[in-house]
Amino acid sequence: MNLPNYFLADLPPEAMLSPALITEACQTLKRNRERYLASRSTNSLAKVLSEVAKGWLQADNPFRKLALEVGPAKTGFSRETLSKGLDNFFRQLTPDNFQMLLIQEFGDAVSVTGDGCHVTREAVSSCHLPLVTRHFWRGPELLIHITAGNIPNPTLISIVFGLLARSAQFVKCASGASFLPRLFAHSIYDADSKLGACLEIAEWRGGNADLENVLFEEADCGTATGNDETLEAIRSRLPVKTRFLGYGHRVSFGFVTREVLSSFEARQIAARSAEDVVAWNQLGCLSPHVIYVQTGGEVSPEKFAELLADELEQREQTEPRGELPAEHAATIASRRSIYEIRAAHSPDATRHWCSKDSTAWTVIFEADARFQMSCLNRFVYVKGVKDLNEMLQNTEVVRGHVSTVGIAAPEDKTKELAMQLARWGATRVCQLGRMQNPPLTWRHDGRPALGDLVTWTDLET
Amino acid sequence: LSLRNDATFNTLALELFALQFKYNSAYRIICEAQRRTPEIVEHWTRIPAVPTAAFKELELTCLAPSERTAVFHSSGTTKQKQSRHYHSAESLKIYEAALWPWFEQNIFVNSEFRIQNSELLILTPPPAQAPHSSLVHMFETVRQKLNGAESVFVGKLTADDTWTLDFEAALVALNDNSKLKTQNPKLLLGTAFSFVHLLDFLAENNLRFRLPPGSRVMETGGYKKHSRTMPKDELHALITERLGIPQSYIVCEYGMSELSSQAYDLGALASHRRVSLLCSEQDAGGTPAFPGYVTRHFLFPPWSRVQIISPETNREVADGESGLIRVFDLANVFSVMAIQTEDLGVRHDDGFELLGRAQLAELRGCSLMTNSAIRNPQSAIA
Numbered sequence: 047m048n049l050p051n052y053f054l055a056d057l058p059p060e061a062m063l064s065p066a067l068i069t070e071a072c073q074t075l076k077r078n079r080e081r082y083l084a085s086r087s088t089n090s091l092a093k094v095l096s097e098v099a100k101g102w103l104q105a106d107n108p109f110r111k112l113a114l115e116v117g118p119a120k121t122g123f124s125r126e127t128l129s130k131g132l133d134n135f136f137r138q139l140t141p142d143n144f145q146m147l148l149i150q151e152f153g154d155a156v157s158v159t160g161d162g163c164h165v166t167r168e169a170v171s172s173c174h175l176p177l178v179t180r181h182f183w184r185g186p187e188l189l190i191h192i193t194a195g196n197i198p199n200p201t202l203i204s205i206v207f208g209l210l211a212r213s214a215q216f217v218k219c220a221s222g223a224s225f226l227p228r229l230f231a232h233s234i235y236d237a238d239s240k241l242g243a244c245l246e247i248a249e250w251r252g253g254n255a256d257l258e259n260v261l262f263e264e265a266d267c268g269t270a271t272g273n274d275e276t277l278e279a280i281r282s283r284l285p286v287k288t289r290f291l292g293y294g295h296r297v298s299f300g301f302v303t304r305e306v307l308s309s310f311e312a313r314q315i316a317a318r319s320a321e322d323v324v325a326w327n328q329l330g331c332l333s334p335h336v337i338y339v340q341t342g343g344e345v346s347p348e349k350f351a352e353l354l355a356d357e358l359e360q361r362e363q364t365e366p367r368g369e370l371p372a373e374h375a376a377t378i379a380s381r382r383s384i385y386e387i388r389a390a391h392s393p394d395a396t397r398h399w400c401s402k403d404s405t406a407w408t409v410i411f412e413a414d415a416r417f418q419m420s421c422l423n424r425f426v427y428v429k430g431v432k433d434l435n436e437m438l439q440n441t442e443v444v445r446g447h448v449s450t451v452g453i454a455a456p457e458d459k460t461k462e463l464a465m466q467l468a469r470w471g472a473t474r475v476c477q478l479g480r481m482q483n484p485p486l487t488w489r490h491d492g493r494p495a496l497g498d499l500v501t502w503t504d505l506e507t
Numbered sequence: 508l509s510l511r512n513d514a515t516f517n518t519l520a521l522e523l524f525a526l527q528f529k530y531n532s533a534y535r536i537i538c539e540a541q542r543r544t545p546e547i548v549e550h551w552t553r554i555p556a557v558p559t560a561a562f563k564e565l566e567l568t569c570l571a572p573s574e575r576t577a578v579f580h581s582s583g584t585t586k587q588k589q590s591r592h593y594h595s596a597e598s599l600k601i602y603e604a605a606l607w608p609w610f611e612q613n614i615f616v617n618s619e620f621r622i623q624n625s626e627l628l629i630l631t632p633p634p635a636q637a638p639h640s641s642l643v644h645m646f647e648t649v650r651q652k653l654n655g656a657e658s659v660f661v662g663k664l665t666a667d668d669t670w671t672l673d674f675e676a677a678l679v680a681l682n683d684n685s686k687l688k689t690q691n692p693k694l695l696l697g698t699a700f701s702f703v704h705l706l707d708f709l710a711e712n713n714l715r716f717r718l719p720p721g722s723r724v725m726e727t728g729g730y731k732k733h734s735r736t737m738p739k740d741e742l743h744a745l746i747t748e749r750l751g752i753p754q755s756y757i758v759c760e761y762g763m764s765e766l767s768s769q770a771y772d773l774g775a776l777a778s779h780r781r782v783s784l785l786c787s788e789q790d791a792g793g794t795p796a797f798p799g800y801v802t803r804h805f806l807f808p809p810w811s812r813v814q815i816i817s818p819e820t821n822r823e824v825a826d827g828e829s830g831l832i833r834v835f836d837l838a839n840v841f842s843v844m845a846i847q848t849e850d851l852g853v854r855h856d857d858g859f860e861l862l863g864r865a866q867l868a869e870l871r872g873c874s875l876m877t878n879s880a881i882r883n884p885q886s887a888i889a
Binding site: 378383389404 | 565816818819821847
């Protein structure tokens with residue numbers, strides 16, 4: 047399948063992007079939005095997106111096929127990892143889930159049906175007449191996304207939200223990271239060319255001021271993913287009128303309570319932990335660096351590490367990690383060698399399990415409970431703690447930078463744990479095994495998912 | 508007895524391995540854990556290599572505490588755990604005996620100028636200010652070997668103990684041909700980042716030098732956190748432009764505090780020799796853009812061996828493939844002969860090409876939520 051040249055990212059690599067080209071693209075996007083998108087009903091947009099997603103889940107879908115055939119070379123993920131990651135993503139885009147999202151974000155089903163307005167009636171105590179307020183929301187005219195390269199989901203979901211907000215969108219992908227966003231955009235174009243005409247996908251190495259300045263000038267809202275410096279650099283260059291939504295890097299970890307560490311259950315929980323490590327090769331902000339395991343259960347933290355290693359080995363057979371660039375493999379090998387030395391010198395404090403003849407997966411058990419950044423690509427730490435408090439003390443260094451805590455706990459304890467984690471500052475608590483697979487209603491960094499994009503007008507009558 | 512002969516090397520390596528196994532207890536534990544002990548290992552390639560990072564955690568030495576008269580630390584900020592390579596008077600003698608002949612052979616290759624006439628300009632702090640730098644010790648050794656040569660250390664320490672340059676002193680040294688009224692060639696020694704500092708300063712002040720014919724540069728090492736990074740070819744082109752030293756007289760060194768021998772890119776010099784015949788030295792100063800930068804291949808001295816190890820399989824890669832550089836250095840008598848670096852290289856039949864460092868930060872001890880850790884989890888180690 048050859049993709050037509052709809053987007054800048056479709057152009058051959060030798061085609062030079064110029065500021066004039068970017069300006070022209072932005073203006074075309076705005077015109078198209080006015081003609082094709084501004085008056086669309088939210089429901090019809092959700093319907094198109096649900097249909098597109100349904101298509102992606104079909105084995106013979108040309109975009110899916112292309113993603114799985116060419117994707118491994120383009121993205122570094124194995125076919126199986128891609129397939130699972132994309133399936134999990136597109137399964138979320140159903141009419142029901144869109145409905146739930148819109149209710150969550152806009153609070154009233156009226157907004158879903160058509161014109162982006164809804165009505166509330168409030169009894170105002172100071173006067174006897176009920177006050178009727180109509181609320182209108184509108185999305186940005188031109189929404190730009192500056193995306194990071196690690197995994198495709200954040201970019202894809204940004205595109206979805208932007209369409210729901212009826213915004214024209216310019217997606218600037220990190221260099222080498224436009225393949226899947228491009229395919230997704232093509233699939234939207236294929237389903238509804240008018241919507242596709244309100245999308246632009248381009249790729250260049252971040253920091254190209256010539257291109258970015260004209261882009262920033264055209265936008266009225268911008269999202270960006272990246273490290274603090276990148277975000278600050280973008281924020282400082284955006285005009286004041288432009289709303290900026292920056293998503294900094296986050297880390298995540300898991301927590302297993304002692305009650306669920308029976309020898310039977312522990313194996314299942316290890317499998318769920320493996321799921322989170324394997325998903326997108328652990329490269330997302332939602333992937334766990336460390337699995338904290340409470341001591342005192344039937345299965346010890348160290349034994350749990352071994353179970354996790356078994357599971358990762360099994361996953362490697364069905365969902366291989368895929369090849370890594372030499373420098374990333376070298377990082378894993380170098381780090382392993384240090385733990386090997388430590389394990390030789392203090393076998394009680396450090397143990398390591400490694401895939402044979404490859405860097406495909408690594409499990410490190412450490413008695414030292416301090417949070418440890420992983421080098422990712424399926425390299426995970428297991429650490430024992432006596433309770434949640436001890437875990438929180440040891441994760442203090444990443445406090446404020448934590449996205450997800452994946453937990454495995456008895457049902458009656460889950461809520462209390464989640465409350466404590468919420469007070470501590472985690473913005474998402476989920477079941478282990480679902481860390482890298484948030485629902486459509488997930489609030490990125492604890493911010494409104496769709497709500498952050500729109501602007502309201504209140505009309506009081 | 509030729510060390511280029513593998514059988515000879517093997518015999519010596521196994522002998523040294525047995526000694527280190529016996530006297531270096533931290534190393535012995537590692538070997539035992541790997542089940543590779545002197546009774547089992549029959550070839551030097553099977554001798555357990557110790558990762559450089561282990562020098563930060565363990566006392567990898569055969570020297571009793573009372574015998575240790577010097578210690579070399581890896582460069583890096585003082586906040587990080589530093590690696591410790593202990594030396595005694597005897598081991599320093601070996602270190603010095605190992606560094607000089609290979610230095611001499613590589614730095615003065617193809618030179619019609621007498622070594623003793625070179626004037627030394629060293630871009631590091633002097634030994635008194637950097638007693639734990641193996642590099643400074645090496646430069647000091649060179650200085651002593653070039654007995655009588657004009658020499659000056661123009662590096663200094665900043666308040667937070669990082670290295671910087673005394674630009675005034677550097678300018679004086681670069682200008683100074685007056686003392687002897689001769690045109691002695693100059694030999695500039697320094698780290699890549701010290702040359703960047705110097706070149707930035709020269710550019711800011713719009714200064715250019717044409718150092719006397721035969722002058723040369725030896726630069727080494729990465730940039731770490733010291734300055735902006737600059738690709739080698741750009742750095743070398745600027746050295747040519749600002750100092751008038753042709754590419755063929757710029758030598759790269761690869762070494763580390765955990766080793767006692769150094770590698771130089773002699774192969775590059777050999778290739779450059781042909782190029783410098785084409786564009787003669789005289790006009791090299793005026794043409795900064797060097798045509799056809801040649802990939803430089805490093806070579807360790809005959810008493811060392813290098814293997815490029817696949818990070819995936821832990822086995823040696825084929826020619827032309829990349830992997831982690833492992834060095835077997837017979838001059839590392841009192842520590843560990845077999846060192847596994849975190850540096851990536853490409854294997855070639857005439858040496859290895861240096862690619863860079865695996866992105867390995869500190870394990871423990873540093874504030875791990877520094878920006879860099881959060882910014883790039885793949886590179887951040889705590």
